[in-house]
Amino acid sequence: MKALVLAGGTGSRLRPFTHTRAKQLLPIANKPVVGYALQAVADAGIEEAGVVVGGHADDIRRALGDGSAFGVRITYLHQSRPLGLAHAVAIARDFLGDDDFLLYLGDNYLEEGVGGFVRRAAAGGDAARLLLTPVPDPTAFGVAEVDDTGLVRRLEEKPERPRSDLALIGVYAFSPAVHEAVRAIRPSGRGELEITHAVQWMIDQGLSVRAETTTRPWRDTGSVDDMLEANRHVLDRMEGRIDGKVDPHSVLVGRVRVAEGAVVRGSHIVGPVMIGAGTVVSNSVVGPYTAIAEDCRIEDSTIGYSVLLQGACVEGAPRIEQSLIGREAVVAAAPRLPSAHRLVIGDHSKVQLTS
Incomplete structure (x- = not known):
């Protein structure tokens, strides 16, 4: 056949x-x-x-x-x-x-x-x-x-x-x-x-x-x-394995696979999670049910129930869930702008502004 x-x-x-x-x-x-x-x-x-x-x-x-x-x-x-x-x-x-x-x-x-x-x-x-x-x-x-x-x-x-x-x-x-x-x-x-x-x-x-x-x-x-x-x-059937580097300030819970060449620093990883070769995860919370491909960067972020394709970068994200992030895509926190109000007010108006 x-x-x-x-x-x-x-x-x-x-x-x-x-x-x-x-x-x-x-x-x-x-x-x-x-x-x-x-x-x-x-x-x-x-x-x-x-x-x-x-x-x-x-x-x-x-x-x-x-x-x-x-x-x-x-x-x-x-x-x-x-x-x-x-x-x-x-x-x-x-x-x-x-x-x-x-x-x-x-x-x-x-x-x-x-x-x-x-x-x-x-x-x-x-x-x-x-x-x-x-x-x-x-x-x-x-x-x-x-x-x-x-x-x-x-x-x-x-x-x-x-x-x-x-x-x-x-x-x-x-x-x-x-x-x-x-x-x-x-x-x-x-x-x-x-x-x-x-x-x-x-x-x-x-x-x-x-x-x-x-x-x-x-x-x-x-x-x-x-x-x-x-x-x-697929991740539910995966066995954990650590071939990359995980520093002593990180905590890995459950089935986590860290590929050779990947680095985890100061992070909390809750399995099942797969981290591809060349990826760096730092000061972040990842998982569960998350697959991160090769050469990605996750920094100061929280992400779960998601798939990241090769070369994706997530920085300063407070919480990402149920997401598919493409190759070489960048997700970053928006810069904080100074607080201000811009007004166009007609005659005889009354406006109250909160601080």
């Missing part, structure tokens, strides 16, 4: 971050989101991965390399525009050949991985297998209607009146039969080749499409809130 990992979307909900980098490279616990997808692929025993890239292709190639750091061999596949998941399958046709494959959205975080899903798909003999999860608002997702035996009877994309609460979460296993389905469908109203239409075509042709459901933590990291929540899940 091969894997097809999608990393070409625009990430409009994560602007302005995605104006300058791929959303799949935004970090969860100081590791790119797409890195978790590739690690899950490797842990499932899949050795070859096609990575579909778009406008930020060079950045993704630099970050992922040949895939050896994740235990896979990567072939890069260029998608000129984000024209749908089924379009990504179409441009990967030569790479996929006649192999079964796992389709994995590269901005998804799935805590349990996909090893069990891949094994059951390989043993099941179905034309397709879908991974679903119950959600409180199915109208925002592709939704599957599943019978008592686990066979999928109908798929709908963001339905006004959902037939179930089971949402597609961006993990699919396909046999080569999907290629005929992709050729058979036409672009949707938004101009994309929808993978839900291809799967529905397979169902309509009498092919076996089976679903399984997970209730383990899953996040489509397409928004800041989802990024922070995924970061929290």
Whole structure:
């Protein structure tokens, strides 16, 4: 089995971050989101991965390399525009050949991985297998209607009146039969080749499409809130480790990871917290659930439940929470201005000023 990992979307909900980098490279616990997808692929025993890239292709190639750091061999596949998941399958046709494959959205975080899903798909003999999860608002997702035996009877994309609460979460296993389905469908109203239409075509042709459901933590990291929540899940499973320098005037509570080359001075760190190489934290309170990337500077500040990207600087901040701070960004206290009043007062007015 091969894997097809999608990393070409625009990430409009994560602007302005995605104006300058791929959303799949935004970090969860100081590791790119797409890195978790590739690690899950490797842990499932899949050795070859096609990575579909778009406008930020060079950045993704630099970050992922040949895939050896994740235990896979990567072939890069260029998608000129984000024209749908089924379009990504179409441009990967030569790479996929006649192999079964796992389709994995590269901005998804799935805590349990996909090893069990891949094994059951390989043993099941179905034309397709879908991974679903119950959600409180199915109208925002592709939704599957599943019978008592686990066979999928109908798929709908963001339905006004959902037939179930089971949402597609961006993990699919396909046999080569999907290629005929992709050729058979036409672009949707938004101009994309929808993978839900291809799967529905397979169902309509009498092919076996089976679903399984997970209730383990899953996040489509397409928004800041989802990024922070995924970061929290990963940090919850982290073990503490001190490889950098922590002075005797600092207090570390709980699971804190200080990378080699990082420095903590006169600070109070409440885990889980991850501090990247080259970062300096001084006279500050950090945590919990905070990931600080490489080469950042935190001084005279308090910050928690947040993610800081490489080179960010926070100085004199009284309290920052639930924030995503970009690369080389600077957050600093505003200068205090002398107290003064500027008035334009009409005739016969009366004004009272407090000191």
